[in-house]
Amino acid sequence: MFDALSKRFSDVFGSIRGRGRITEENVAEAMRAIRTALLEADVHVEIARSFCDEVYKKAIGAEVIKTLKPEQVLVKIVHDELTALMGPVDPRIPFVTPPPTIILMAGLQGSGKTTTCGKLAKMVADRHAKRPLLVAADLKRPAAIDQLEVIGEQIGVPVYTERGHQNAVKVCRNGIREARKTDRDLVILDTAGRLAIDEEMMAEIAKVAEVTTPHQIYLVLDAMTGQDAVNTAKSFNERLELDGVILTKFDSDTRGGAALSVKRVTGKPIKFMGVGEKMENLEPFHPDRIAGRILGMGDMLSLVEQAQQQFDADEAVKLEKKMAKGQLTLDDFVDQMRKVRKMGSMKELMKKIPGMGDQMGDMDIDEGELDRMEAVVQSMTPKERHNPFIIDASRRRRIARGSGADPQDVSGLVKSFGQMRDAMKAMTGMSMMQRMKFGSTLSRQMMQGGGMPTFKSKSTATKRVVSKKDRRKQRKKRRR
Numbered sequence: 238m239f240d241a242l243s244k245r246f247s248d249v250f251g252s253i254r255g256r257g258r259i260t261e262e263n264v265a266e267a268m269r270a271i272r273t274a275l276l277e278a279d280v281h282v283e284i285a286r287s288f289c290d291e292v293y294k295k296a297i298g299a300e301v302i303k304t305l306k307p308e309q310v311l312v313k314i315v316h317d318e319l320t321a322l323m324g325p326v327d328p329r330i331p332f333v334t335p336p337p338t339i340i341l342m343a344g345l346q347g348s349g350k351t352t353t354c355g356k357l358a359k360m361v362a363d364r365h366a367k368r369p370l371l372v373a374a375d376l377k378r379p380a381a382i383d384q385l386e387v388i389g390e391q392i393g394v395p396v397y398t399e400r401g402h403q404n405a406v407k408v409c410r411n412g413i414r415e416a417r418k419t420d421r422d423l424v425i426l427d428t429a430g431r432l433a434i435d436e437e438m439m440a441e442i443a444k445v446a447e448v449t450t451p452h453q454i455y456l457v458l459d460a461m462t463g464q465d466a467v468n469t470a471k472s473f474n475e476r477l478e479l480d481g482v483i484l485t486k487f488d489s490d491t492r493g494g495a496a497l498s499v500k501r502v503t504g505k506p507i508k509f510m511g512v513g514e515k516m517e518n519l520e521p522f523h524p525d526r527i528a529g530r531i532l533g534m535g536d537m538l539s540l541v542e543q544a545q546q547q548f549d550a551d552e553a554v555k556l557e558k559k560m561a562k563g564q565l566t567l568d569d570f571v572d573q574m575r576k577v578r579k580m581g582s583m584k585e586l587m588k589k590i591p592g593m594g595d596q597m598g599d600m601d602i603d604e605g606e607l608d609r610m611e612a613v614v615q616s617m618t619p620k621e622r623h624n625p626f627i628i629d630a631s632r633r634r635r636i637a638r639g640s641g642a643d644p645q646d647v648s649g650l651v652k653s654f655g656q657m658r659d660a661m662k663a664m665t666g667m668s669m670m671q672r673m674k675f676g677s678t679l680s681r682q683m684m685q686g687g688g689m690p691t692f693k694s695k696s697t698a699t700k701r702v703v704s705k706k707d708r709r710k711q712r713k714k715r716r717r
């Protein structure tokens with residue numbers, strides 16, 4: 238999402254950067270380019286126009302022209318304006334007392350309602366320690382109940398169903414009663430969608446809303462449908478008291494118009510975004526971070542937030558100490574890998590690091606490599622995991638046999654581990670900024686090497702990571 242728009246913005250700012258002197262005309266010209274970029278991203282024409290007017294006014298007011306770094310001032314104004322366009326939004330779910338909090342999900346067919354019900358249930362269970370109940374109130378499609386049951390099982394959340402029933406309102410009511418009886422904190426009602434807005438669907442969902450009086454009504458919108466999504470939002474908003482929108486398929490290659498227009502058109506913010514098909518692929522929608530992403534500033538905050546959920550602070554301190562002493566073991570290493578993996582695919586993660594997004598291209602990181610690497614480590618003795626350099630040829634063959642790998646894979650892993658340990662040791666003396674820079678060079682080199690450096694790595698990619706020269710430089714820096 239936003240790839241084309243990001244590119245256009247960076248061209249616009251680039252052209253300003255190249256100019257020695259900035260005039261009012263230059264700013265106006267930039268605004269025209271931005272307006273075209275927004276229209277191309279499928280942003281509503283009125284919104285694009287008022288957006289540019291607003292930026293122009295502020296840019297002139299802020300005397301962008303007279304500042305030494307006009308480009309930076311302009312980026313800031315555009316960033317703030319984009320943030321204002323998509324926000325404000327309170328990304329929390331307001332839980333009520335006494336429970337249960339009732340959430341009604343509405344949306345067109347295929348927009349991602351059922352999937353999002355599961356994702357939301359998982360999110361409240363994992364992050365807020367709540368006990369959700371899913372209610373299968375889509376009685377239009379025979380397979381809909383099964384689909385929700387499969388999802389429920391996958392995430393370990395109970396699903397309330399009534400087969401052979403024709404009345405969605407009753408199923409919802411009974412589901413809520415069941416939630417009270419079984420002491421659940423939250424009920425999520427999955428309703429039926431239609432191909433297009435029709436009166437029957439609107440009447441049904443309005444009736445469900447009237448009878449169940451949900452605390453929150455979320456409209457699930459498919460980002461890929463662009464302006465249609467915005468029109469859908471408008472229609473639903475006229476019939477239901479929406480509390481927010483969940484924009485799905487954010488991971489798709491869409492132009493982003495829906496994300497930028499929904500709030501302005503309906504007055505209702507996007508609260509969450511679906512970023513993939515997996516159950517953990519739901520994230521709070523932060524307009525400022527999205528604006529930053531559009532402007533190519535990376536999405537570090539989301540990355541940090543994601544990382545925080547997985548990495549325990551105490552553990553990090555312990556690890557840091559081990560790293561400094563070069564005492565990192567293969568166990569620690571695999572443990573970290575597992576955590577990184579839990580956070581989502583490596584590629585998704587790397588994309589969020591500023592400057593990494595455009596370098597990712599089509600490069601893919603083979604997660605199967607991680608599995609194979611784990612298998613090798615698991616075939617080692619605890620002593621070997623602690624210090625894999627004691628592994629001799631016969632043990633190497635034995636470990637390879639035990640894990641279904643080649644003996645070269647085992648030695649490759651040990652070698653790369655040594656390099657990684659050195660690299661980490663070198664990193665400990667650095668400041669956060671230096672580390673980020675170093676880390677991103679490291680990961681880039683890892684990827685240019687064709688994959689993780691830790692396994693089957695016949696490439697010399699990681700060797701470059703801490704060359705002697707770099708190490709000397711780092712030592713110097715530390716001394717300073």
Ligand SMILES: Nc1nc2c(ncn2[C@@H]2O[C@H](COP(=O)(O)OP(=O)(O)OP(=O)(O)O)[C@@H](O)[C@H]2O)c(=O)[nH]1
Pocket residue numbers: 344345346347348349350351352353375378381429430431485486487488489510511512513514518
């Ligand atoms: N890539 C991607 N796919 C998604 C996302 N959310 C949902 N999907 C996919 O979209 C398809 C439709 O999702 P459903 O959850 O069945 O949609 P629905 O709104 O319940 O559809 P109906 O019940 O037929 O109205 C599925 O294949 C999902 O895996 C997302 O955020 N990213």
Ligand SMILES: [Mg+2]
Pocket residue numbers: 350351352375381427428
């Ligand atoms: Mg469904």
